[in-house]
Amino acid sequence: MRWLIPAILPLLVAGCASTVHDPFLETGAIHPDAPPISTEVSPDFAVAYLPLVSGRIQSVRQTARSGFFEQAIVYSNATASAGENVLTVRVGQPSEGMTFLRAPTRRAIVAEMQKALPGVAMRISDVPGQNGQGVYGYATGPLGTFGSCLYAWQFAKRVSAERVGAHAAQVRLRFCHPTMSQERIAAVMGGLRMKPVTRNTFDMLQYAGGSGHAQSQPVLVRAEPVVVVDDSVEIAPRRTPKRRVVMEEKPAEERIVIRNAVRVPLPGEETVKVTVSEEPVEKPKTRAKSALVPMPGTVALNVE
Template identity: 35%
Template sequence: MFAILALLGLHGCTTAEDPLLVGMTGSMPVATGNRELPVHLASASLTGLGEAPLSLRQTTLDGVTTQVLVYRNMTTISGENVLTVSTRSSSKASLWKGPDRREITETLRRDFPGVAMAVDPVIRRNAYGSYGVATGKLGAEGGCVSAWQMIGQDRDAGRDEPLQVRLRYCHPRLAPDVLADLLAGLTLRGSASTLPQPLSYAYSTPSLAAASATRASNVAITPQVNESKDTASEPLQTDRDAPSGPVVSIPMPG
């Protein structure tokens, strides 16, 4: 009799959860596509930088795909030397703007601890439009650079989505004025044109009135990193030929 009751107990209903089944049927985290890639699959390169990147990381999150090319850091400044290229779906392109003064200030303080960085008053150009630069002196010979650029989509040149480009680079034996020209050697994969078809802006996208302003090859601006303004000065537009950019030979530590 007791044996029969024991068997009935084994086959009875129970409200206890099976941890194995719960683990199998529970919600799984959504993958963001983080991975390491061969460096030759990078969507951009710096032709004026005479050194090969160490690695390439790619992440995808909330519709933004970001590639980070990592270069060797030969300084004592913490952080990586990186060229970062982010793409965003064209349906959200109107919501994507360049960095404002506050974001630039925060980036400089975070990425260059102990280095006195200053925004360059002249907006430079490469083959894809204008870009902004901040530089700082490092020791007796070296320097650091932070550069940023927004590039619009151009289907004829193979760019189906807008791009955001950022450069963070320090070197113990390259002066700030040399480092400021590194982004002039930017090359995007699949780009058949040497001139930007859509407008490209180094700072936040200007208004329509500013977009129709008189064109010039270079415009001096007076951005101050310690200002309280939230929006950066409107950048220059020009359709002149872009400079080819000098080839920078990276001296190795002796």
């Protein structure tokens, strides 16, 4: 036993010190690569727009972060074909990868076009077009009897208005119209215009897509209390106390009593003097055995 215990003890210590890989214990060291979240912003924040013949912008979905943004600018689709008429603009620095260093290959464009316009026989034009951002490629195809579809692509090497921090852009356009011919619909991409991209553009788009976007803020409404009345219980009518009316007492100076008033006659009326007296009229006192003073020419009579 004295020999066995020292021999087993180092093996137990070595077993406790061995490393055991437990994924539940190591999840804190994993850096997840979550996809960016796309948010919807006002059409006023669209960085590019098509000519008026394309209609109005319906919505703008975007993903924005520092030095990079992607917008899907959606126009109305008046055709019976499935899919959106959407102008996609991706802007970033060349350090983001090969996407912002060169134009797409023909094979990549064909794969994108088949996914965006399934069942439409698209034909790539041998003559490229040109707009305010430079040269672009496009393909057109018939849609029904009168309509047509357009798929255009463009690589703008420099869209930044500042020398420091140059940014490039990848542009895609999927557009169908029920009455436009193939020759006319090709000019839609020619009327594309882009806003200048500056350092403030990325901050503005991040603010528009974040919590600072005030377009969908809730409105607080004050709710009135709900009163539940039980019909089985008789409720005595509420008596409303009568309001006590207090007459305003005028000061003594304003209480004027007019006595012996004289009425002023109007034209054509007779003048009548009316005397009103509230004091009692004293009766004249009779004198007994008053002496009659004779007047001149009269006979004096002695009356007892």
